Amino acid sequence: MNQLQSMRVFVKVADLGSFVGAAGALDLSTAVVTRHVADLEARLSTRLLNRTTRRLSLTESGMTYLERVRHILDDLDGVEQMVVARNHEPVGTLRIVAPVVFGLHSLAPVVQSYAARYPNVVPDVTLADRQADLVDEGFDVGILVARPMRSASIVTRRLTTGYMTVCATPAYLAQHGTPRRPEDLLTHPCLSRPAEQGGEERVFTGPDGEVRVRPTNAIVANNTEMLRQFALLGMGVAILPSYLIGRDLAAGRLVPLLGDYHLPPIEITIAYASRLHLPAKVRTFIDHLVAHFEQTDRQARDPRATAVALSKAITQVAGHDDVEDDLPVPDLSADTARPVHKAARERVVAASF
Known part of the structure; x- marks a missing residue:
C-alpha cells in the first residue's frame, strides 16, 4: 500500500484513538484503515x-x-x-530569453509594465541571437523573431507581425536621389547583414509580381542596430525591421522607400514549455505580452498615426527635386493614408514597437 497514505492513516488513528473513527474521518472502510496500520508495523x-x-x-x-x-x-x-500558491499567484523569478535587438527596442516597456503590475515576480532577461533550448537552459518563456521552433514539448503563440522596410535619411536622398524600384538599389550603397543572416538576395513583391535583387553592400554588420546607426548617419540605404525603426520613421529621421513593393513579413512569436499547469508568473506574463502587442497592432493600423508620420517624412525631404508640387494634405479620415511623396510610399507599420 502507499506508505505516505499509511502514515496519514496512522496519525489519524492515533489522534482519534479509534480505527472506526479514523475510517469515518478519512472516508475509508475500517478494514482498509486496519490494513494501512498493519502494513506500517510490518515495514518497521x-x-x-x-x-x-x-x-x-x-x-x-x-x-x-x-x-x-x-x-x-x-x-x-x-x-x-507553497507550490499551489505559486501556481495561482504570480511570484518568483521569471526567466525570459529574446533576440538582442528586439529585446532592446520592444521588450523593455512590456517587462516594465509587467513588473509594476506583479511586484512579487522578478524578471530575469537574457538577450541572445541564437535559438535557446528553453527546457535545458531553464527559461520560462522565449521570444522568437522569424525563427520557428519545432518541438513536441514547446508551445508557440503568435505575438505580432513585423515588416522589413527599405529606408534612408532625408539628407542621403537629397544628395543621392530616391530609389523607385528594387533594381535601383543596385546603384546605391546598401547597409546589410551577412549573407547567412539574409543579407544578400532580396525578394520583393510589387505591381508586376516578384522581383529579386542583390543590393550592392557598402557596409556589412551582423547586428541590425549597428545597421540602423549607419543608416541614421546617412551612409546608405538600409532594409530594417519595423520594430527597430518605427520611431525613426514616425519622427522623420528615416524615410520609407519603395512603397509599391514589400518584402516577406517577420512573424514574432512567444514560446514556452507546456500548456498544462503553467505557473501563474508564466501565464500572466504571456497574457500581458499578447495584450501589449495587440494594442500596438491596433495603433499601427490607425490611419491618423500613419498620416502624421508621412507628413513628417514629407517635411524632412521637402526642398529637393524628388518632391512633387502642390502636395495634398493627408486625409486623416480615410481608411488608409496614402503617402503623397514618392520617397515615402512605404507604409509606416508598427511605429510604436
Whole structure:
C-alpha cells in the first residue's frame, strides 16, 4: 500500500484513538484503515499500537514514530501549499530569453509594465541571437523573431507581425536621389547583414509580381542596430525591421522607400514549455505580452498615426527635386493614408514597437 497514505492513516488513528473513527474521518472502510496500520508495523517490524477490545494506545515506538511522522506530514503539506500558491499567484523569478535587438527596442516597456503590475515576480532577461533550448537552459518563456521552433514539448503563440522596410535619411536622398524600384538599389550603397543572416538576395513583391535583387553592400554588420546607426548617419540605404525603426520613421529621421513593393513579413512569436499547469508568473506574463502587442497592432493600423508620420517624412525631404508640387494634405479620415511623396510610399507599420 502507499506508505505516505499509511502514515496519514496512522496519525489519524492515533489522534482519534479509534480505527472506526479514523475510517469515518478519512472516508475509508475500517478494514482498509486496519490494513494501512498493519502494513506500517510490518515495514518497521515494530508494533506501533496496543490494541484491546476497549481502547487503543501508542507503544513507546509508536509515540516516537508519531512525533516524527507528524513533522514530516506538516512539512509536506507546507511544500504543497507553497507550490499551489505559486501556481495561482504570480511570484518568483521569471526567466525570459529574446533576440538582442528586439529585446532592446520592444521588450523593455512590456517587462516594465509587467513588473509594476506583479511586484512579487522578478524578471530575469537574457538577450541572445541564437535559438535557446528553453527546457535545458531553464527559461520560462522565449521570444522568437522569424525563427520557428519545432518541438513536441514547446508551445508557440503568435505575438505580432513585423515588416522589413527599405529606408534612408532625408539628407542621403537629397544628395543621392530616391530609389523607385528594387533594381535601383543596385546603384546605391546598401547597409546589410551577412549573407547567412539574409543579407544578400532580396525578394520583393510589387505591381508586376516578384522581383529579386542583390543590393550592392557598402557596409556589412551582423547586428541590425549597428545597421540602423549607419543608416541614421546617412551612409546608405538600409532594409530594417519595423520594430527597430518605427520611431525613426514616425519622427522623420528615416524615410520609407519603395512603397509599391514589400518584402516577406517577420512573424514574432512567444514560446514556452507546456500548456498544462503553467505557473501563474508564466501565464500572466504571456497574457500581458499578447495584450501589449495587440494594442500596438491596433495603433499601427490607425490611419491618423500613419498620416502624421508621412507628413513628417514629407517635411524632412521637402526642398529637393524628388518632391512633387502642390502636395495634398493627408486625409486623416480615410481608411488608409496614402503617402503623397514618392520617397515615402512605404507604409509606416508598427511605429510604436
